[in-house]
Amino acid sequence: METERVRADRLGLLLEQFDCARERAQVRLTGLSDEEYLWEPVPDCWSIRRRGEAVTPRAFGPGDWVLDQGAPYIPAGEYAEVARQAAGGMSVAKIADDWSVSVEKVEEILNHSGPPEPEVTPVTTIAWRLGHLHFGFAGEWEWTFGERRHEPKLLVDFTPSATLALERFWALIDRWRDSVGTVTDAQLDTVGFSQYPYGSNPDESYIDVLWGANLEFIHHMAEIALLRDLWQARFSARGEG
Incomplete structure (x- = not known):
């Protein structure tokens, strides 16, 4: 067969x-x-x-x-993706535009150490x-x-x-x-x-x-x-x- x-x-x-x-x-x-x-x-x-x-x-x-649809934000589960984007050469400004958030928020995530805070969704x-x-x-x-x-x-x-x-x-x-x-x-x-x-x-x-x-x-x-x-x-x- x-x-x-x-x-x-x-x-x-x-x-x-x-x-x-x-x-x-x-x-x-x-x-x-x-x-x-x-x-x-x-x-x-x-x-x-x-x-x-x-x-x-x-x-x-x-x-x-x-x-x-709520206000723009980056969920904790995507912090690793933001880090990958930065490691791949994407600028902080482009990442912020990609996620529709502020540059300050992206910098905060990139500087974050330890496990992400539990997110409320x-x-x-x-x-x-x-x-x-x-x-x-x-x-x-x-x-x-x-x-x-x-x-x-x-x-x-x-x-x-x-x-x-x-x-x-x-x-x-x-x-x-x-x-x-x-x-x-x-x-x-x-x-x-x-x-x-x-x-x-x-x-x-x-x-x-x-x-x-x-x-x-x-x-x-x-x-x-x-x-x-x-x-x-x-x-x-x-x-x-």
């Missing part, structure tokens, strides 16, 4: 990893209701909200619903996590394979409908995956092949960008899966099935 051939080239490995993660995520998101999609498990969650009702200072979106809804991924991958596609002129924060029309949000999200992911599948080996090594303006894409080879995109997809989908488990446990504990 002929066995399925597994790609061992660099792009093939990343694509197979993404395909596996996407397949599992799509199964885990089956049956998502609007109530669960918007469920806020604790007070002060970030979510999607009607324009004018957002609880964060930089909520964004082109339509009636916007995605919560908001709990987010499934709607927020999915919207965050959608906005990120839409921007990545536009600024890599598209016209590279549309503002990423205006590319996704956020919606309170779980069914519609998933339909739009998977369509976008299919387009992104198809485009990535055409990337050549030379393009993988090209610094700035992606010009996505939020982050360090213009300063990285595209294979590093793809590695980061896989990580982003996997870790946010894991968080969504946990929220689904907590939602189900919440009702099971009450005997509601």
Whole structure:
């Protein structure tokens, strides 16, 4: 019996990893209701909200619903990345611009010794996590394979409908995956092949960008899966099935 051939080239490995993660995520998101999609498990969650009702200072979106976004900061988990950027020759001013923070904040992080202080991050809804991924991958596609002129924060029309949000999200992911599948080996090594303006894409080879995109997809989908488990446990504990 002929066995399925597994790609061992660099792009093939990343694509197979993404395909596996996407397949599992799509199964885990089956049956998502609007109530669960918007469920806020604790007070002060970030979510999607009607324009004018957002609880964060930089909520964004082109339509009636916007995605919560707080003030710029560098999470403690990214301190090592800031150090790598500096070690790679990126100036403090460029790093500050990359993270949308002050030069003083970057210098503080670079001078920090010992383990980072524990960070306090908001709990987010499934709607927020999915919207965050959608906005990120839409921007990545536009600024890599598209016209590279549309503002990423205006590319996704956020919606309170779980069914519609998933339909739009998977369509976008299919387009992104198809485009990535055409990337050549030379393009993988090209610094700035992606010009996505939020982050360090213009300063990285595209294979590093793809590695980061896989990580982003996997870790946010894991968080969504946990929220689904907590939602189900919440009702099971009450005997509601």
